[in-house]
Amino acid sequence: MRKRYTTIKDIARVLGISVATVSRALRDSYDVRPETRKKVLDVATELNYKPNFNATGLVRQSTHNIGVIIPTITNYYFSTVITGIQEVAQRNDFNIILYITNDSPENEIRIVKNLSLSSLDGLLACVSSQTNFYTHFQDLIDDGLPVVFFDRVVPTIHTSKVMQDDFNGAFMAVETLIKSGYNKIAHITGPKGLQLTDNRLLGYYAALDQYGIASYPEWVIHSGFSQKDGEEDALKLLGGERVPDAIFAVNDRKAVGAILALKRNAIKVGEEIGVIGFTNDPISEIVSPTLSTIAEPAYEIGLKSCELLLKHIRKSHFEAQEVILESRLIQRESTIRSISRQSS
Amino acid sequence: MRKRYTTIKDIARVLGISVATVSRALRDSYDVRPETRKKVLDVATELNYKPNFNATGLVRQSTHNIGVIIPTITNYYFSTVITGIQEVAQRNDFNIILYITNDSPENEIRIVKNLSLSSLDGLLACVSSQTNFYTHFQDLIDDGLPVVFFDRVVPTIHTSKVMQDDFNGAFMAVETLIKSGYNKIAHITGPKGLQLTDNRLLGYYAALDQYGIASYPEWVIHSGFSQKDGEEDALKLLGGERVPDAIFAVNDRKAVGAILALKRNAIKVGEEIGVIGFTNDPISEIVSPTLSTIAEPAYEIGLKSCELLLKHIRKSHFEAQEVILESRLIQRESTIRSISRQSS
């Protein structure tokens, strides 16, 4: 049974003063006598007063809510980003409302179309991997809702974006493979059209170019981001005409999938085929052999995205910004050619 | 720059009718002529009308928000639970507002104290592992806010709870170890006072009892839930007077920690010391040897919790319910005594 909660009116009645004064006492300090203020505050805590955000939101034309649209949260990267977002939001008294698209464009569109600036102060979004119409986001932006994209950003929309340095990360990954003695390097990556996919692919080509190493179209496989996709891609590479001696995966899940597939085919990972991933998912330390990878600043991406969004919310004319955070190489067993492997 | 959005008044003005009629046309179907209704709907879509939830919330005394309090989301179990929650919430047009406590009682208390039934229709909560005062939750319930606990539930609070069958899961886990030939079985578990910890511990003792197997106090180690805790606990067991030949871990993260620690000490997992976990985290298939475990119905726990909460929200006198979902055994390599181990 829902009880009636304490309102500003209750406090006013108890003290025999007006609601206006109570409101001021609760918020501003000016224009109200210290003693009055104290009395109000005392009664407020005594009656366990909590502001009604519907009411404040209605009059101030703002909720303290920011929406977060994300393909999935059951993976290290995204859940860490959200943790970062949440951290900043909490510090600034903003709530985060979570929308999970399950990486489906239909869900994404349905969700976004239902959003409005009457229920949200701003939006943080990571688009689903198969989305290619972005008008639903553009509409929201045109309506005046501040939007910041992260990780999977939309190139054609002008707004703030936060991502890791995909190009240099990929470059480092491939360079590491080359320096470790691999020279038939394949790349299993995400769907086309995603800026992240493009940039990592570009980094891959750039590194090959710089070291004068050949690549073949069949060595670049576009598919999804899951572990299963990684397994399938690896099998495809193994079954091809030219079998590579190293695989650069667009993320650690795919890299792990590839490692599992290779192991099942009795291929010694590292020794025969090197594998490097991208993310620094904790599984990269658990899989055997442990996985070399490019560490993404997931938490920082969350922090930065949310900070940027808050700036947009607070200054209506804050200029859109693109933030690129550094990635860094972590070398483990999967890119080392003859290691004294630890037992199993 | 935030634009003014379309309101019900705009629609009324365009059509020269009253806001009441527009409101009715938008919601009920009765008491408004079909043609009028159609005109309203047409204008609404044309002007891209979206209801202002602050306003509706204010008058209906309800937001469509449910809060979710959770220690962390960067792990398989919790992120999957949330995905389940989100699924039901979305289907029922409820938003979920996410609060992450980082497993800290101070954060939890601060967050809960700021909550109120003017901003939330209900709350789903999983308490932090070190919390032992629960008055902050009780206060909220006393205020009339529907609360459903999941996983880590609070025994002393009367409200709906959803959890997996911890007792039987633990029983199965230990039974499996026994049937695989282990008989010096240790248990590394979570903090005392948590119902989940207690129930799994009880299941552990019950299985040992049933098979007439001895246990020793030093074989039951209470600590945190992290992988690191698992490593430390395992080392403690190895360094003890009586070294066990099997470890039942309260969750997969700790089990993985234990496996890693054992491997570093050149102990053959499975062969020499069996390990079984709890959760069925995807890492359990990736770690080597693969980890036997008790699969928790994480997604279903999310679904069920949210469904239950919605019932509480909709029926103010809905009776509190305790739901216990089944866990099931998944046997892999870590509990098999001599396996033809796959290459590394």
Added chain:
DNA sequence: GATCTACATGTAAACGTTCTCGTAACTATT
């Protein structure tokens, strides 16, 4: 043709705040 009923719509209060204005009571200035 008067009354009754049903239907479709309008009027206005209410939800809990914030905030602009107005104003009484002081204090300061001359």
Added chain:
DNA sequence: AATAGTTACGAGAACGTTTACATGTAGATC
């Protein structure tokens, strides 16, 4: 003592909806 300025507070509108109640119109009933 008259005036101006300051301080602390109140009145009331506004935010966008919903909803109880009132009202007007049309057809049905006698």
